Amino acid sequence: MHLVTSLLGNADDPELHDVLHRLEHAGRVEWLVLPRADMARRRLRAVTDQGSEIAVALPRDVSLFDKAVLVLSDNQAVVLRVEAENWLCLKPHDQAAALALGYHAGNLHWRVRFDGAVLQVALEAPVESYVQRLHTFIEDGRVSIEPPAVAAQGE
Amino acid sequence: MTALGIKPAAPNAARIGIGGPVGSGKTALIECLIPRFQAVGIDLAVITNDLVTKEDAERLQRSGLIDPKRVMAVEAGACPHTVIREDPTLNIAAAEECERRFPNLDLIIIESGGDNLASTFSLDLVDWWMFVIDVAQGDDIPRKRGPAILQADLLVINKTDLAPYVGVDAEAVLAEALQIRDSRPTIACRCRGGDSDPGLDAIVEAIGHDVLFTARGAAP
Numbered sequence: 001m002h003l004v005t006s007l008l009g010n011a012d013d014p015e016l017h018d019v020l021h022r023l024e025h026a027g028r029v030e031w032l033v034l035p036r037a038d039m040a041r042r043r044l045r046a047v048t049d050q051g052s053e054i055a056v057a058l059p060r061d062v063s064l065f066d067k068a069v070l071v072l073s074d075n076q077a078v079v080l081r082v083e084a085e086n087w088l089c090l091k092p093h094d095q096a097a098a099l100a101l102g103y104h105a106g107n108l109h110w111r112v113r114f115d116g117a118v119l120q121v122a123l124e125a126p127v128e129s130y131v132q133r134l135h136t137f138i139e140d141g142r143v144s145i146e147p148p149a150v151a152a153q154g155e
Numbered sequence: 156m157t158a159l160g161i162k163p164a165a166p167n168a169a170r171i172g173i174g175g176p177v178g179s180g181k182t183a184l185i186e187c188l189i190p191r192f193q194a195v196g197i198d199l200a201v202i203t204n205d206l207v208t209k210e211d212a213e214r215l216q217r218s219g220l221i222d223p224k225r226v227m228a229v230e231a232g233a234c235p236h237t238v239i240r241e242d243p244t245l246n247i248a249a250a251e252e253c254e255r256r257f258p259n260l261d262l263i264i265i266e267s268g269g270d271n272l273a274s275t276f277s278l279d280l281v282d283w284w285m286f287v288i289d290v291a292q293g294d295d296i297p298r299k300r301g302p303a304i305l306q307a308d309l310l311v312i313n314k315t316d317l318a319p320y321v322g323v324d325a326e327a328v329l330a331e332a333l334q335i336r337d338s339r340p341t342i343a344c345r346c347r348g349g350d351s352d353p354g355l356d357a358i359v360e361a362i363g364h365d366v367l368f369t370a371r372g373a374a375p
Contacts, residue, residue: 002239003165003369005166040277040279040280041283042278042282043165043169043277043282043366044282044283044365044366045269045364045365045366055368057166057169057368058166059166059167108302109240109273109275109302124297124306125306126337132300141209149180149185
């Protein structure tokens with residue numbers, strides 16, 4: 001198990017890029033893919049795509065980020081990637097519905113973003129648990145579910 | 156002591172949260188965890204949150220289980236959720252004070268002030284958190300699907316020994332909770348009179364594995 005107590009930099013940093021490029025050609029770069037929600041953690045345990053166990057224990061003033069280099073040696077690197085995130089896209093059909101939907105989402109502490117007239121809710125649990133909380137909006141036609149938006153990895 | 160062979164050389168103590176409704180057994184669980192961690196050399200402190208008293212802190216300080224100086228109280232005021240989620244400043248300050256007083260700490264346990272099922276912990280405050288419910292609250296708590304039930308790193312179902320007296324099937328509650336949580340960690344236990352309860356050991360093991368970095372299947 002690798003114990004990570006500091007971040008070594010960004011995989012795109014010029015001084016790291018060449019080393020990582022060489023290791024990647026040799027199949028020595030491992031990816032640790034984490035959900036967006038785990039980015040706020042300072043301490044966690046996870047497994048890379050090649051099965052290496054990683055224990056992260058960062059100082060409280062350090063935050064994980066996409067492409068953070070966690071491990072780097074002559075023959076191995078571990079780079080963090082943020083998992084592609086799914087969003088539930090909700091379209092309120094009038095201003096009153098938009099007001100009520102906005103209040104509802106805030107009341108449930110959902111993480112949201114806006115895309116024009118569409119409210120997007122980050123799916124941090126099964127989608128059914130969100131849809132169940134919206135059933136009155138959907139049943140009376142005030143809100144409809146739009147095709148899902150899938151963010152690119154790390155976005 | 157750990158899979159690393161020694162205590163992890165982490166730059167600070169792990170911080171874990173324990174939330175749950177008033178009376179679900181949060182303080183009783185902490186009373187069960189303290190000797191288990193102490194027995195394997197884990198250096199720990201506890202921060203309790205109460206609305207307007209220091210009831211839980213004083214209970215732990217009187218317990219004889221832990222140096223009273225290692226128990227700090229935060230008075231949450233009107234809303235127990237706010238001080239562990241929206242604005243956890245008071246608890247962060249208390250955790251930092253614990254680390255100043257006891258620089259070799261491995262673990263800080265932060266007990267919330269009693270919550271409904273909407274309660275969650277900020278990950279700015281804790282690294283990992285569990286939510287404690289009990290069978291005597293009824294068998295419908297898991298399927299109410301509160302954010303705490305869904306999002307906790309570990310759901311603890313306490314007081315399994317009371318199930319026959321309140322007309323609840325503890326096994327069924329556990330199975331339903333596992334299904335609702337998509338098989339995320341869920342453990343049943345009894346804190347009162349359950350010194351050898353395997354659920355308590357499983358909780359210690361989960362904390363050890365997830366934030367103290369012990370091997371799966373090994374106590375910290």
